[in-house]
Amino acid sequence: MEEIKHYEPFEVDQHLTANSRYYAGRMGSRFYVALRDQQKILGAKCPKCNKVLWPPRSTCHVCFSELTETVEIGPLGTVETFTVVTYNEPVQPRKAPFVYAVIRLDGADTGMAHFLDEVDLDEVHIGMRVRPVFARDRKANILDIQYFKPL
Amino acid sequence: MKRNVAIIGGGQTYHAARRHDVDQAEMVNEAVRRALDDAGMTIDEIDTIFLGNMEFFEGVHMTDCWLVHGTGAYGKPGLKITTGGTVGATTVCVGAHHIASGLFDKALCIGFEKQEEGDTGAILSGVAHPLWGRSLAGAAVGYFATMGSSYMATWGATEEHSAMVAVKARQNARKNPYAHLKLDITIEDALNSRMLSYPIRMLDMCPASNGACAMVLADEKTAKKRCKKPVWIRAMDTAHNEQFELDWRFVDTKRPIFSKVCAARMYKKLGVKKPAEYFDVFEVYEPATWAELIWYEDLGLCGPGEGFRLVEKGMTNIDGPIPVNPSGGVLSTNCIGASAMLRVWEAALQIRGDAGGHQAPKDVRRALTTGYGGTNWTVMTALSKTLDD
Ligand SMILES: [Zn+2]
Numbered sequence: 357m358e359e360i361k362h363y364e365p366f367e368v369d370q371h372l373t374a375n376s377r378y379y380a381g382r383m384g385s386r387f388y389v390a391l392r393d394q395q396k397i398l399g400a401k402c403p404k405c406n407k408v409l410w411p412p413r414s415t416c417h418v419c420f421s422e423l424t425e426t427v428e429i430g431p432l433g434t435v436e437t438f439t440v441v442t443y444n445e446p447v448q449p450r451k452a453p454f455v456y457a458v459i460r461l462d463g464a465d466t467g468m469a470h471f472l473d474e475v476d477l478d479e480v481h482i483g484m485r486v487r488p489v490f491a492r493d494r495k496a497n498i499l500d501i502q503y504f505k506p507l
Numbered sequence: 508m509k510r511n512v513a514i515i516g517g518g519q520t521y522h523a524a525r526r527h528d529v530d531q532a533e534m535v536n537e538a539v540r541r542a543l544d545d546a547g548m549t550i551d552e553i554d555t556i557f558l559g560n561m562e563f564f565e566g567v568h569m570t571d572c573w574l575v576h577g578t579g580a581y582g583k584p585g586l587k588i589t590t591g592g593t594v595g596a597t598t599v600c601v602g603a604h605h606i607a608s609g610l611f612d613k614a615l616c617i618g619f620e621k622q623e624e625g626d627t628g629a630i631l632s633g634v635a636h637p638l639w640g641r642s643l644a645g646a647a648v649g650y651f652a653t654m655g656s657s658y659m660a661t662w663g664a665t666e667e668h669s670a671m672v673a674v675k676a677r678q679n680a681r682k683n684p685y686a687h688l689k690l691d692i693t694i695e696d697a698l699n700s701r702m703l704s705y706p707i708r709m710l711d712m713c714p715a716s717n718g719a720c721a722m723v724l725a726d727e728k729t730a731k732k733r734c735k736k737p738v739w740i741r742a743m744d745t746a747h748n749e750q751f752e753l754d755w756r757f758v759d760t761k762r763p764i765f766s767k768v769c770a771a772r773m774y775k776k777l778g779v780k781k782p783a784e785y786f787d788v789f790e791v792y793e794p795a796t797w798a799e800l801i802w803y804e805d806l807g808l809c810g811p812g813e814g815f816r817l818v819e820k821g822m823t824n825i826d827g828p829i830p831v832n833p834s835g836g837v838l839s840t841n842c843i844g845a846s847a848m849l850r851v852w853e854a855a856l857q858i859r860g861d862a863g864g865h866q867a868p869k870d871v872r873r874a875l876t877t878g879y880g881g882t883n884w885t886v887m888t889a890l891s892k893t894l895d896d
Contacts, residue, residue, distance in 0.1 A: 368637055368638055370637050370641065372629055372630070372632065372633055373626075373629060374563065374566065374625060374626040374629035374630050375566075375625075375626050375629075376565060376566025376567075376624055376625040376626060377566075377623075377624055378530070378565075378566065378567075378624055379526070379527050379528075379529070379530055379621075379623075379624065380530060381528070381529045381530025381531075381532070381533045382528070382529065382530075382533055383530075383533075384530055413532065413576050414530075414532065414533045414536065414576075414577075415532065415533075415536050415576045415577060415579075416576065417575050417576035417581045418581060420549075420550045420551075420579050420581075
């Protein structure tokens with residue numbers, strides 16, 4: 357009988373390290389300055405569509421108008437949809453279990469994805485009213501809002 | 508082509524090492540609005556949008572999705588193009604093919620790179636083959652350095668010749684308000700600039716720029732109805748090498764390398780016998796000085812080994828008989844995803860007579876542009892003032 361040899365596949369380990377930095381631009385900068393200095397959440401108003409968009413942006417994606425006006429939204433909001441994450445992966449930003457929710461801030465026409473915390477997992481529901489918890493040390497990151505919690 | 512295609516508008520941002528004032532969408536939007544204004548069109552009139560940009564050069568993927576508000580692509584058909592240094596030219600090529608085929612009448616093509624936001628060199632090493640090249644790779648300088656060494660040894664050119672290209676590019680850039688490196692430099696400055704990798708010195712290389720370019724393409728009927736100065740895309744072609752045909756950097760190679768193959772096919776399509784006479788202006792993709800001299804030869808503007816004589820005699824100056832890169836070229840501005848599109852747009856401006864301070868002082872009726880990138884390939888575009896040219 358012919359002898360069958362088994363070879364391990366030959367692997368070459370590959371690593372790429374690439375640093376990047378992102379500039380927040382005109383609207384992004386206004387958002388983060390207001391959040392950092394005043395704990396205010398801003399959206400961009402499109403007068404043509406009569407909508408308030410979060411994240412704020414310099415062009416309305418629907419009507420292509422140039423947007424320059426920001427308005428304060430929230431801080432209270434309503435859970436539009438959610439999930440309870442119950443598995444752990446290195447890529448997850450938190451240890452399970454934790455809640456992801458899409459929150460429609462009062463006065464906004466779009467939702468914001470964020471964590472929901474200080475909440476009984478059995479009580480999370482669509483339509484739940486929530487408020488943000490701001491980080492004490494804010495440094496222009498979306499985690500300057502640490503999470504939302506029930507009213 | 509099945510249907511004629513024209514460039515009916517375009518625009519670009521100013522190009523700079525820093526654009527801290529805008530995010531990516533805001534920067535792209537500047538070019539898009541200028542292109543639409545130039546074409547006298549609203550975003551609603553655009554049928555399809557093609558966005559060109561390199562993956563992860565600014566630390567992000569899928570820019571076609573998350574820049575939708577900046578590009579105007581919301582709800583429209585379109586594609587993202589990512590083909591290395593050729594990105595911008597490929598994007599124009601894709602737009603033109605979609606119109607030539609009859610699928611769409613009006614296409615918006617956009618190219619951009621915000622190089623300050625990422626680590627282009629690191630991501631470029633991903634272009635190298637994981638088994639045979641990556642552990643040795645170090646971005647783009649070495650590639651052109653080996654080309655330069657071969658060129659000098661084979662033809663007897665000297666570092667003064669590459670310095671002449673370096674000076675021509677930056678002096679032309681001074682006439683172009685959008686260019687990045689508007690440097691008032693001399694041959695001595697170029698020869699005294701820091702050696703990076705023999706024979707490439709600092710001033711032999713392109714900068715890392717931030718910027719965007721956008722162009723509106725249309726079918727013949729739309730172009731004639733809507734545009735006073737349409738510029739016609741007469742022919743386009745692309746050709747690839749095999750990644751490990753490294754001997755293409757040996758400039759005397761007898762192999763049918765991508766640049767010569769592509770040019771030969773273009774010339775056959777157009778019936779070009781003497782390209783230096785047929786075309787009035789050239790915008791070539793020269794990330795390094797030596798690449799420009801080799802383009803002269805590969806495009807047949809002179810015989811093999813004569814490229815450095817052209818620059819020596821000033822033949823390719825803005826006011827010479829064969830103007831090459833009156834815009835200042837890639838050596839003065841390299842926002843990668845836009846760079847090859849800028850070649851096409853700058854050539855179109857020359858044909859329209861709208862290049863302003865860097866307009867070649869002659870009757871420009873035809874122009875040829877090249878792109879080049881990644882693993883040795885090119886996209887070439889031939890433009891004309893009328894359909895009879
Ligand atoms: Zn709107």
